[in-house]
Amino acid sequence: MAGQSIFKAFGWINPNNLHFTKKFTYVNFNISCVGLRDDIKSLAQQIPEKPKRPLTAYFKFLTEKRPALVKTNPSLSNIEIIKTLSQQWSQLNAKEKETYILAALEEKEIYDEKLFKYNAQLTPEHEKILKEIKVEKQKDKIKRKVKLENKAEGKPKKPVTAFAIFLKENFVQGKSVVDSMRDITEKWTKLPESEKQKYQMQWQKNKEKYDADLVSWENRMIAKGKSFLVRDSLLKSKSKIKTKSKEKSRKTE
Secondary structure, three states: OHHHHHHHHHOOOOHHHEEOOOOOOOOEEOOOOOOOOHHHHHHHOOOOOOOOOOOOHHHHHHHHHHHHHHHHOOOOOHHHHHHHHHHHHHHOOHHHHHHHHHHHHHHHHHHHHHHHHHHHOOOHHHHHHHHHHHHHHHHHHHHHHHHHHHHHOOOOOOOOOHHHHHHHHHOOOOOOHHHHHHHHHHHHHHOOHHHHHHHHHHHHHHHHHHHHHHHHHHHHHHHOOOHHHOOHHHHHHHHHHHHHHHHHHHHHO
């Protein structure tokens, strides 16, 4: 199991991007940041902290009652918890609800005042940065949606590199991750090109199968009306073929 998990974690890594050190007990490797770009994150630090919107009366009630309900009914699912608390809320009389409503209104007034001060101190540069952050977050949201859809639709997975195949074959159970990766990387770099070719050919074979499976999968997604999961290059290619076909049919008429 350990070997399989290590293979999944490091299977796609180029050994040239690995950096080992005796001082630390982990492996450093180049990975692009997830979500907001680093430059956007840096700019965001210049903006004053925006006040948080307070809870409504209903959600104040849920927040207050939830811990006790979970403690006495640990087997309840989140849906069942919300359903139970929602029923309890609906059963409160007007006076009982008033306590939560007044508290929520008081917090809303404080929030509105803080929000007014916050907006007043925002500069044009701050507003520009906020717009960029909004765009980046929308892009990230779309990426996450596509990723979930790809998984749900069984999108073919990219084949691992030649080095990853070699890694899987040579992983030794019982060794630490750092020691294993260091030893295998060193072994790979010393491997004759003729031996590396065997793993390159295996990768090439897997790559050809992946390419064929991917095109087949993308055609199914187009048929299902999920073109947003398909590569732009394939969509453009199909569009050109369709255009040429129409032009050809016009000439024959």
